[in-house]
Amino acid sequence: MAPRTGQEAGGGLDIEESSAHTLGWKNSFAECESAGSPSYEDICSEKVDLPDKAGTCNPCAVIPAELRELITDPKSVFPSLVPREGAAENISQLQLGQYRDLDVRELRCGKLFLREEAKGIGGVFAVGKSSGRQRKIWNGSAVSVAAASPPKPHRLANPSSFLDVEIQPDEPVFYSKRDAATFFDVLQVPPELQTWFGQPPLYISELVAGGLTLSDIASFGNVPERQLEPKMLVFPVHAVWPMGFSWSSAVAQSTTVQTCVKAGRSEDAILSPDYELPHTFDETCFVATDDTVLMHKSRARGKHTLDRLNKAFEENGIPRNKGKDISLAESITALGCDLSNGPPAMAEPSARKLCNAVRRTLDLLHRRRASPRGCHANFGVWQWFALLQRGFFSIFDSLYDFVRRSQLPKLSLCREGL
Structure with missing residues (x-):
């Protein structure tokens, strides 16, 4: 050319x-x-992928105490009120049925709860995936503006992190990768914050028309069944950290980092440009929210580490996307880069x-x-x-x-x- x-x-x-x-x-x-x-689409409930069970991981049982204390104190996260204007503008009459049906699916899997009031509301829309499926988007822009500035994601990796690893020309190196499935959908929001992550409200009669019984509705919320009336409005609120909120990435990153620590990786071996390098590079780790990449110089030690990491994911309630698991490979594509063991070992653009x-x-x-x-x-x-x-x-x-x-x-x- x-x-x-x-x-x-x-x-x-x-x-x-x-x-x-x-x-x-x-x-x-x-x-x-x-x-x-933007390529927004009308919501089609059945096209939206949801986990079988949401909220299986409690970050507060995993993350460091400093971050845990922040996210369980609403005044630390939300020092000001969230504006409510225009919160329901994107739910048209034509879309109301699909919005309701999606809410019913999310209530049943545990992604949403019902509350009588919501302190923050974000609209809901869909974007298409290349597969023809849809991703539901919660518009948390107004809620994020009212929130305090979130902590910086802890030990976040990027391609430059690979360049810090010291590997001798004759040293073997193996690569592994683990991916958390529907990660944000499994990270529980502390009950103290749930009402800040609301969606446009629905009438009880609309939820019943969507297939729920009054007993179901009571079990999904905080209103006794005997108090439920057809014309009563209830707010779906997120029981998990929504992707559209500014603090969610910091919570997700810290959860993955601490899962690696639980598997036996010391924090200094989890490489990030913002931190000092470790004294040894026998086994290093790179975390980018739901992606975990490892470099091993010993196959036997790598297998032991992966066994412990798989167990840590399971114990913390984080489902793995097992179809994306890579273990002890000689080359890998990770964080948009092609990694190979050479010699010499190389990190190059994909x-x-x-x-x-x-x-x-x-x-x-x-x-x-x-x-x-x-x-x-x-x-x-x-x-x-x-x-x-x-x-x-x-x-x-x-x-x-x-x-x-x-x-x-x-x-x-x-x-x-x-």
Whole structure:
């Protein structure tokens, strides 16, 4: 693949059509424009994936005392009131039936409870998955604004963490990975905070029409059955940490880190750019919310560690996505990077992701027009990989200026700016 030696009269970059056919770059930037724009869908209850049982892990029994004391004190998390204006705007009459049916499913699996009042409310909508399924989104923006600033996620890994590991050229290295399934759906919210994570209310009669009995409704809430009336409004509230809330990531990260500690990993062996490196790199660990990646220099020790980690996941009530388990492999893709044992051991951008980024960037250079949102969707991949070579951040200043204009329509983006 090579560019022509000259430029078109307009000053644009002319890329050989043969390369467009071989690499498949032409019109590929459209994927970034669609990814950078919200793709909300009408809720379809049966398309939303839910765990068989939610709230199986109690973070308060796992995380350090300092964070536990914060999340069990509503005044520490919510020093101000949450605005209520416009909380139910996105539940139209046409969507009410699907919203109710989804609430009923979430009540039955334990993801929601019912309360007579809610101190905070967020709207609900859906986004599509590539599989054709849906992900339910709780809009916690107003609730997050009213909350105090969350703690920084503890020992959060990124690609640069891999570069800190010291491996001699002749040393063996094996890679493992564990993934928590539907992680946020299993992390219990302390009862003191549940009413802050409310959703638009429903009438008792609507829940009955959705298949619940009065006995069911009483068991899912705090209102005795004898007090339930058809025209009584109740608020579904989250019994688990919602993904749309600013503190949820810190709680999830700390839960995974402490699960690794329970499995015998010392905290200093859980690598993060914000912390000092350990004295030895015989076995290291990297945690990114629901992903746990391990490097082992001994196969026998690695197997022992994985057995303990599997047991710690189970004892803490965290279901594993066993289909994604990788144990003692010679290579692995983790945190968007391809890791291999060489020699020498290498951490490189994922070949698949890098190829897609190159394709889309070639198309962007060719078309010379993009929205800030679309450009940001492509730019985010380059930023992530630049963590492996931080010097690249020095050339991104023009792009930073452009993507900040996210509220503007499509703009011309000159080649010099890229």
